[in-house]
Amino acid sequence: MANQELAEKAMQVAVETxxxxxxxxxxxxADILFKAAAIVRCRKHEFSAYLVYEAxxxxxxxxxxxxxxxxxxxxxxxxxxxxxxxxxxxxxVLSRK
Numbered sequence: 577m578a579n580q581e582l583a584e585k586a587m588q589v590a591v592e593t594x595x596x597x598x599x600x601x602x603x604x605x606a607d608i609l610f611k612a613a614a615i616v617r618c619r620k621h622e623f624s625a626y627l628v629y630e631a632x633x634x635x636x637x638x639x640x641x642x643x644x645x646x647x648x649x650x651x652x653x654x655x656x657x658x659x660x661x662x663x664x665x666x667x668x669v670l671s672r673k
Contacts, residue, residue, distance in 0.1 A: 602660040609653035
């Protein structure tokens with residue numbers, strides 16, 4: 577139900593918030609994602625119902641999408657923690673024949 581003005585305002589707030597968010601410790605940011613995943617998991621049927629109601633998805637697809645969202649939240653939280661450690665950049669040389 578948002579109009580273009582409200583959507584633009586949301587984007588501007590996100591851009592401004594990122595200026596400080598990007599400086600937060602990765603474990604703290606990851607913890608927020610883990611907590612979000614736990615909330616969605618506890619309210620899984622509610623989130624799936626929103627997809628059925630608002631997007632017209634069949635229940636089985638909505639349920640799968642909600643489960644995938646939980647998986648993504650947890651995956652990116654784990655990746656954030658891993659990437660903090662740093663990884664060497666490997667040079668890949670492709671030969672042309």
